[in-house]
Amino acid sequence: MRRTPTHHRPLHHARTTTPLTVIGGGFAGLTAAITAAEAGAKVTVYEAHHTLGGRARTAEGPYRTNEGPHALYSGGPHWTWLTQRNLIAPLAPLPPLEAARLRLHHRGALRRTPPFGMLRLLRPRRTGQRAPIDADFLTWATEQAGEEAARAAAHYAAVALYHHDPGSLSAAFVQERLRRATKLPPEAHYPRGGWASVVDRMAARAWNLGVRMEALSRVDSLDTDGRAHGPVIVATSLPRRPPPVEGRLADLAERPTALVDLAVRTRRGDAFAVSDLDAPGWIERFTAQDRTLAPVGEQLIQGQFPIGPQESRADGVTRAERLLDLAFPGWRDRVTWQHEATASGRTGAVDPPGTSWRDRPAVDRGDGVYLAGDQVAAPGVLSEVSFNSALAAVSLALGRRPKDTLDLKHA
Known part of the structure; x- marks a missing residue:
């Protein structure tokens, strides 16, 4: 230890x-x-x-990967508890220019902004619409903002769920995670060194x-x-x-997730993170905020792609590679290290x-x-x-x- x-x-x-x-x-x-x-x-x-x-x-060695994308949310009680005991290591702040490189994959292309209707679901306090517990998120959100925005919002929420079908879960449950994941200023923080x-x-x-x-x-x-x-x-x-x-x-908690980790040689213009709004999935360049996670001149990228009942890990990896092709041009020729895995039981609590x-x-x-x-x-x-x-x-x-x-x- x-x-x-x-x-x-x-x-x-x-x-x-x-x-x-x-x-x-x-x-x-x-x-x-x-x-x-x-x-x-x-x-x-x-x-x-x-x-x-x-x-x-966090894995030891030159590439300090977590088991899937990880962040520490500052809005919860554990943040205060850890801070009072000096247990949060120095944080790795995300530079503003890097934060601006968040991309959204929608209708097969990378975009800077979400579907307009999705904005209504990201700011429920403004609309006064509190999601119900008894309805599934997709049904409720479709009534509020239309089916396209509802599916996009459900898929975005997957970053905080590791679940292949967030739209099928309780609307109140998904809305809370969606709010926390998109809050400004961001609640997600990154301990230096993983x-x-x-x-x-x-x-x-x-x-x-x-x-x-x-x-x-x-x-x-x-x-x-x-x-x-x-x-x-x-x-x-x-x-x-x-x-x-x-x-x-x-059964809900045991759906597997495909994890994709890779290091690539540094290249200007790479995205910071990509949220797939067409299907649940997320890719993040963790060296954007913490250069210590990979050797000098290399970038560490981690992604998670929940696997549906009729899918395999290969299907999840294929979806990851499609996003990589869009967000990290020429990544295949720049790869210095790559690792794939299937994580089970990572969903955590789902309602x-x-x-x-x-x-x-x-x-x-x-x-x-x-x-x-x-x-x-x-x-x-x-x-x-x-x-x-x-x-x-x-x-x-x-x-x-x-x-x-x-x-x-x-x-």
Whole structure:
């Protein structure tokens, strides 16, 4: 496990006698471990891999890729929590000229502006139209702005969903993510060096608080393993979490995504990012804001293309290459490194029509077992769900009332 020095002094709390086990050393697991240790619990973290981070890992080597495009949203509660503890590494600001190079793929061509009707959906506060929970986004948005704008907006929202059909999800759910993804000034920020810099600081914070961290320690059973002591917070991917998840939610969360990473020799005029409005997909040049992610003279590009039920990874890669042809002329002759992968279970929390975050798997599973992660019954966008569920899990595990009034019992 990486351990880096930190100059932030641990907070002082009256110690409790509660031992607490955290299974999983990703963002949710580390949040839970730090919060519990600050409250005085004796915490042990078991991580199956040799490094911490989970989905927030950053690859080592000359090309520092995340597992798909990543950003840290400043509008959520985890931003304040991380900032107060000095856990957000120096940020890599996006130069204004680069920000102006966002392109939208619509009707087979790259454009600078979205369809006019889509603007009505991007600024719901101005129109006063709050999307309903019971309707799917495509149906509701078509009534507001027409089918073309509705499909374009749904596909744009895919950057915050990793989902192949955002239009089929709850209108309220998609509208919130669309608003956050298009807010001005932008909420998306980029830790310099990738998400590993945040993970390293969190690990150091946990270490300084006395958290015991066991790498290469997979825990497959809470009943027979024998390593768990006291309450257990399970912060790993849902397929391995007990008890099983309801089929409808699990099926929605398990659609795969094609990930395309490549490095190309630098060339003026390359786009910063491309959102596919004709189908769900996103490509981003991460060295536009952080030159440390690739060797000098090279640009690091990452893309995510959700795969539908009748598609393969090859189909997703083909869509990515079409966008690359438009946004990065001559990229095939400039490639210095390339990697393709299929990511499963990256969708995180998704809400079908008629459901909200309260209908996801509950934090409290009974018998001293609590869930934390991005598919759990807690509000927020992307990693904010992991953060909120981790805090709720710690509060419940230590016998304290969560700070909010959320219904965190079995949904």
